[in-house]
Amino acid sequence: MCKKCTFCHSGCDVCTFTTLADFDSDTVSLWTPAVGSKFDGTPGGGHTTYDSPPFLTLARDLENNPLPESCGEGIEEVVVKPSAAQIDRDMPVRINGQQVWPQN
Numbered sequence: 001m002c003k004k005c006t007f008c009h010s011g012c013d014v015c016t017f018t019t020l021a022d023f024d025s026d027t028v029s030l031w032t033p034a035v036g037s038k039f040d041g042t043p044g045g046g047h048t049t050y051d052s053p054p055f056l057t058l059a060r061d062l063e064n065n066p067l068p069e070s071c072g073e074g075i076e077e078v079v080v081k082p083s084a085a086q087i088d089r090d091m092p093v094r095i096n097g098q099q100v101w102p103q104n
Contacts, residue, residue, distance in 0.1 A: 001071045006057045008033050008081040010091055017093075017101045037087035 010032040018027045020038055034040045034051035043050045060067070067074045082090075093101040 001067050002060075002075040002078040003062060003067070004057060004059045004077040006055055006077060006079045008053050008055055008079060010039065010082060010087050011054050012039070012091065014093065014101055017103055019104070020102045023102075032087060032091075033081055035081065035084045035087065037084040037091075039087055039091050 010030075012031065013029040014027070016027040023030075023041070029049075030039055030041050031049055031053050032039050032041070032051075033053040041050050092099050
């Protein structure tokens with residue numbers, strides 16, 4: 001068991017529905033981990049905080065909820081990060097089943 005679990009996820013602020021090629025600082029801000037997805041952006045790309053995703057960390061209260069003795073010291077931290085395939089599948093915006101962003 002782990003003492004702390006950190007979930008890395010992706011987010012975006014879409015200002016204008018564009019194609020991937022038209023991403024810029026006026027159309028979208030991306031906060032994604034650099035895992036090889038088409039939404040990674042580029043370092044210094046201007047429309048993204050490259051490889052700077054949001055995190056959610058859950059920490060076990062070891063004083064009030066200690067690990068079972070069978071776990072020993074436990075694992076200090078586990079980080080859960082999406083794959084490129086997950087981001088490419090889940091980042092597009094769909095309205096009524098139709099993909100509206102990024103446009104094809």
